[in-house]
Amino acid sequence: MSATAVRPATTGTTTQRPRTRRKAGAGLGLVAWLAGIVFFLPIAWMALTSFHSESDAATNPPSFAASLTLDGYREFFGAGGGASPWPALINSAVASIASTLFVLVLALPAAYALSIRPVKKWTDVLFFFLSTKMLPVVAGLLPIYLFAKNTGMLDNIWLLVILYTSMNLPIAVWMMQSFLAEVPVAIIEAARVDGAKLPTILARVVAPIALPGIAATSLICFIFSWNELLFARVLTGVVAETAPVFLTGFITSQGLFLAKVCAASLVISLPVLAAGFAAQDKLVQGLSLGAVK
Structure with a gap:
């Protein structure tokens, strides 16, 4: 009796699955493109309006052929x-860059202590850090103003x-704690040995490995500092x-x-856009760090 190979039966479902997945991926891609266009349209409209005269910019509906x-x-x-914008731009650059550097210097050891060398009840420490953001900014505005006035720092x-x-x-501590948790402990132990x-x-072991996460954290801190208005409006006058x-x-x-206003908004937004474009590869790596094991 000769042995005959038994060929498994094939159904149409196995061939349809790749097609279904491709269609689903194409649909999600189309939705992503549409969402991107919707979010980009106001920026494009602002950029176009900035190149119009005041009379053309004030027309309703807007004149695109102006x-x-x-x-x-x-x-x-x-x-x-009018007043020159350069002092204000320089002040924003100094405040944003300097505060971001200070944040990185302070957040890196704190995140190291909460991830690689965890302290006792480190989850309570993280919750305490998060609880500081629950206070409304306006609630702390008057005490800070009085402190600045009495110390001559207005x-x-x-x-x-x-x-x-x-x-x-x-x-920054919250973000970098999750990034540093992905650093192999064996490398740190070898450096300690x-x-x-x-x-x-x-500086030489943790920071290079967690560089994408550090870049993502620094970019977000820079954006928050550059766009902050309330404290800067109340606590500054002409010099700062x-x-x-x-x-x-x-x-x-x-x-x-x-x-x-559109021209000013576009110019003031350019440093943030330039920083995001320059660090886009590190930003994507940092935000996705640890998402795929």
């Missing part, structure tokens, strides 16, 4: 006799640096005025000059 001009940008940079850019550091530190001290381990506060000065009793 002539283009750079008058809005000239007036924003003080060509029409209209001082370093007061904003201290505030932005304290505001972003809990978020070789005689490396804690600062050396943090930041870019968002300078932007509010375009809303006057004479009305809203739409083209100039």
Whole structure:
């Protein structure tokens, strides 16, 4: 009796599954593109309006075929006799960059202690950090204002640096704790056996491995600091005025000059967009770190 190979029966479902998955992936891709276009349209409209004259920008519905001009940008940079935006932009850069650096210096050892070398009841510590963000910002505005007034720190850019550091530190510790939890402990133990001290381990072992997470954390802290308005509006005047506060000065009793406001908004948004574009690969790696085992 000759042996005959038994061929498993095939059904149409096995061949239809890849097609179904491809159709589902194409559908999700289409939805993602549509969502991206919807979120991009206001930015595109703002950019187009910034190149229109005030009369064309004020038309309703907007005139997309109107002539283009750079008058809005000239007036924003003080060509029409207005205030120069450069001091406000420099103040925002100093406050955002300095506070972000301070946050990283403080958050990295804290995240190391809560992930790689966990302290007792480290979950309670994380909850305490998170609870500091539950206080409404307005509730702490008056005490901070009185403290700044009594210490002579009103209209001082370093007061904003201290505030932005304290505001972003809990978020940074939370984010970096999850990133540092993915660092192999064996590498740290090997460095410790070789005689490396804690600062050396943090700078030369932990930081390079967790660089995507550090980049994501720093970018988010930079964005939060750059866009902060309430404290900067109340605690600063002329010397330490930041870019968002300078932007509010375009809303006057004479009305809203739409083209100039759109030009100012686009210029003030460029540093954040440039930072996000420069760190986009590290940002994606950092936000997805630990998502796939």
